[in-house]
Amino acid sequence: MKIDELNRESEMIYSGHNACPGCGAALAVRYLTRALGTNLAVVLTASCWSIIAGMPPFTALKCPVLHCPFPSAGSVGSGLKRGLNAKGLQDTTVIVLAGDGGTFDIGLQSLSGAAQRNEDYIFVCYDNEAYMNTGMQSSSATPYGALTNTAPYPLFKEGQKKDIMQIMAAHGIPYAATATVAFPEDMEEKLKKAKEISGFRFIHILSPCPPGWGTESSDTIHLSRLAVATGFFPLYEVRNGVNWKMTVPTDEKRIPLNDYLSGQRRFKKMDEPRRQILQKEIDRDWESLMKRVNNSK
Amino acid sequence: MVQSEVKFISGNEACAEGAFYAQARFYAGYPITPSSEIAQIASERLPTLGGCYVQMEDEIASIAAIIGASCCGVKSFTATSGPGFSLMQENLGVAIMGEVPCVIINVQRSGPSTGLATSPAQADIMQCRWGTHGDHAIIALTPSSVQECYELTIRAFNLSEKYRSPVVILSDKTVAQMREKVILFTPGEVELLERKKPTGSPGEYLSFRPDDDGIPPMASFGDPHLLRITSSTHNEQGFTDDDPSNAFTLIRRLYDKIEDNADDITQIKTYFMEDAETTFITFGITARAALNAVHKLREEGNKVGLINLLTMWPFPACKIKEAVANCRSLLVPEMNLGQLVREVERACCAKEVHSYTKSNGKNIFPGEIIQAWRDSL
Numbered sequence: 001m002k003i004d005e006l007n008r009e010s011e012m013i014y015s016g017h018n019a020c021p022g023c024g025a026a027l028a029v030r031y032l033t034r035a036l037g038t039n040l041a042v043v044l045t046a047s048c049w050s051i052i053a054g055m056p057p058f059t060a061l062k063c064p065v066l067h068c069p070f071p072s073a074g075s076v077g078s079g080l081k082r083g084l085n086a087k088g089l090q091d092t093t094v095i096v097l098a099g100d101g102g103t104f105d106i107g108l109q110s111l112s113g114a115a116q117r118n119e120d121y122i123f124v125c126y127d128n129e130a131y132m133n134t135g136m137q138s139s140s141a142t143p144y145g146a147l148t149n150t151a152p153y154p155l156f157k158e159g160q161k162k163d164i165m166q167i168m169a170a171h172g173i174p175y176a177a178t179a180t181v182a183f184p185e186d187m188e189e190k191l192k193k194a195k196e197i198s199g200f201r202f203i204h205i206l207s208p209c210p211p212g213w214g215t216e217s218s219d220t221i222h223l224s225r226l227a228v229a230t231g232f233f234p235l236y237e238v239r240n241g242v243n244w245k246m247t248v249p250t251d252e253k254r255i256p257l258n259d260y261l262s263g264q265r266r267f268k269k270m271d272e273p274r275r276q277i278l279q280k281e282i283d284r285d286w287e288s289l290m291k292r293v294n295n296s297k
Numbered sequence: 298m299v300q301s302e303v304k305f306i307s308g309n310e311a312c313a314e315g316a317f318y319a320q321a322r323f324y325a326g327y328p329i330t331p332s333s334e335i336a337q338i339a340s341e342r343l344p345t346l347g348g349c350y351v352q353m354e355d356e357i358a359s360i361a362a363i364i365g366a367s368c369c370g371v372k373s374f375t376a377t378s379g380p381g382f383s384l385m386q387e388n389l390g391v392a393i394m395g396e397v398p399c400v401i402i403n404v405q406r407s408g409p410s411t412g413l414a415t416s417p418a419q420a421d422i423m424q425c426r427w428g429t430h431g432d433h434a435i436i437a438l439t440p441s442s443v444q445e446c447y448e449l450t451i452r453a454f455n456l457s458e459k460y461r462s463p464v465v466i467l468s469d470k471t472v473a474q475m476r477e478k479v480i481l482f483t484p485g486e487v488e489l490l491e492r493k494k495p496t497g498s499p500g501e502y503l504s505f506r507p508d509d510d511g512i513p514p515m516a517s518f519g520d521p522h523l524l525r526i527t528s529s530t531h532n533e534q535g536f537t538d539d540d541p542s543n544a545f546t547l548i549r550r551l552y553d554k555i556e557d558n559a560d561d562i563t564q565i566k567t568y569f570m571e572d573a574e575t576t577f578i579t580f581g582i583t584a585r586a587a588l589n590a591v592h593k594l595r596e597e598g599n600k601v602g603l604i605n606l607l608t609m610w611p612f613p614a615c616k617i618k619e620a621v622a623n624c625r626s627l628l629v630p631e632m633n634l635g636q637l638v639r640e641v642e643r644a645c646c647a648k649e650v651h652s653y654t655k656s657n658g659k660n661i662f663p664g665e666i667i668q669a670w671r672d673s674l
Contacts, residue, residue, distance in 0.1 A: 106355035137328035138352050150340040150352050
């Protein structure tokens with residue numbers, strides 16, 4: 001994609017905002033607003049984006065924003081969309097934007113309730129794999145073996161990352177997809193598709209965090225690409241909870257996970273046995289995903 | 298003789314040190330500024346002390362988990378701030394109703410809701426007292442220095458064990474994050490209290506039969522004595538019981554075991570009270586500003602004194618009344634719109650009571666207190 005082909009006019013994000021350099025989440029929202037047009041209403045919960053969107057003079061979003069408490073994004077979005085409908089404003093696209101904590105942990109109950117009711121909005125989780133806004137504490141989205149401030153060396157994060165996509169698919173929602181900033185066309189296409197579908201839609205975006213992951217701000221795109229190429233974060237979509245389809249093909253022979261881990265300070269002290277465990281976990285999840293994809297053909 | 302250790306640490310670190318000294322060995326929590334350091338230290342230290350740190354999915358889960366752990370006889374604690382403390386309220390009631398000892402550190406920040414993330418406030422006084430529904434009593438301690446964070450956390454565990462009650466530490470963002478010199482106790486230097494265990498045979502034990510002091514001995518899960526805890530109104534056996542006279546007896550006992558022991562539970566610190574005509578009554582970080590104001594006013598020859606409340610709940614009404622017996626007027630500076638001043642007015646209704654409030658995320662400075670005192674003359 002060439003830069004002059006970008007639909008800059010519809011971007012609902014100002015430059016000079018408050019996000020850290022190289023923030024995957026800031027870039028993701030930029031693509032998101034580009035794909036979804038300007039008739040947006042955004043629900044935010046406690047996360048980095050509540051700071052990015054909310055602190056003048058660095059306020060980043062040009063659309064109306066409802067900033068709600070941490071556990072309630074899914075429910076506030078439900079009420080907001082129904083309220084707009086009641087006012088005859090059906091055309092407004094409602095986006096609920098939450099981090100991994102507001103999705104995987106404290107937000108899971110309201111997310112699940114909204115998904116089960118098939119509420120008509122798009123829930124976007126930008127996943128930087130820990131509580132970065134409060135200073136890098138583990139979440140249930142933190143990968144096994146990562147260092148965080150509540151899993152300090154020599155402890156490492158225990159337990160595997162929660163498989164949020166399978167949880168959402170199990171709700172039988174019309175559309176769920178993964179996306180990364182390394183594949184903006186793929187992300188935009190998914191968001192545009194999501195916009196055309198009614199009912200509950202869920203987009204899971206891997207969002208590299210340079211200060212939290214211990215990476216260079218210039219590595220965000222490269223890391224996102226490696227996450228896909230290693231199978232750590234495959235790009236796919238799920239329709240109605242049963243129809244699984246890869247959208248960016250990953251080679252049958254994925255590159256070793258170490259290539260993805262080695263550039264990040266949070267994995268620096270991870271020993272070889274732990275790396276093997278994580279690699280096996282990724283292999284197993286990959287095979288399970290391939291089965292679902294093949295069964296959907 | 299073991300030398301006391303002197304450290305230069307923050308209030309949050311001191312709370313964690315106090316908890317470890319008190320033999321707390323279980324922490325369940327969820328990140329929230331400005332309390333997260335306590336979780337981080339607990340995650341690092343507890344495993345080395347043979348304890349356990351668990352990161353939970355939210356604050357509801359955090360307090361619920363410490364209730365579970367405490368029922369096994371493990372001293373347990375969690376830490377949070379405003380929004381998380383709000384989420385904890387239902388389970389705070391469970392700990393009160395089930396008489397489960399535990400410690401909740403609430404590092405106050407400006408609200409309501411997300412509020413000024415993250416600026417200091419002292420506006421959770423009434424939430425702490427009445428946030429969970431129904432008639433109940435609560436113990437809440439209010440440190441004004443890093444040393445007090447350390448000492449009051451130890452005291453919080455002692456009180457929670459002694460009275461079979463949750464104890465809240467109402468710290469604030471400034472006290473929690475400022476660094477000061479702290480003298481840590483040597484092992485054995487401070488007496489550590491443990492909950493009363495049943496002394497009779499397992500067959501005779503009833504989970505909620507109080508001794509004469511109103512406090513039932515507490516068995517642990519795993520003991521031969523069978524422990525039954527319920528969040529419902531219950532009889533001495535721990536079974537749900539909707540008989541009105543049983544309900545009244547229980548509600549009254551839960552209330553009285555705290556309020557009737559206010560003399561033992563409450564602590565105040567007094568400064569320059571011998572000849573004080575006006576007394577500043579406050580707590581937390583505002584007490585530090587008030588002490589500075591008192592020093593300055595004393596240099597000018599003004600007869601002012603200070604009461605620093607180390608206990609907020611039960612309200613130390615008797616101790617305050619006694620201390621201010623010879624004062625003409627009282628001035629209550631606080632970082633909220635006037636939650637403490639009403640309690641002071643109730644306790645000292647014969648006195649002239651003035652209020653100075655500030656609720657904008659900024660600390661109260663000594664100059665403001667001096668000005669408020671001048672305005673009150």
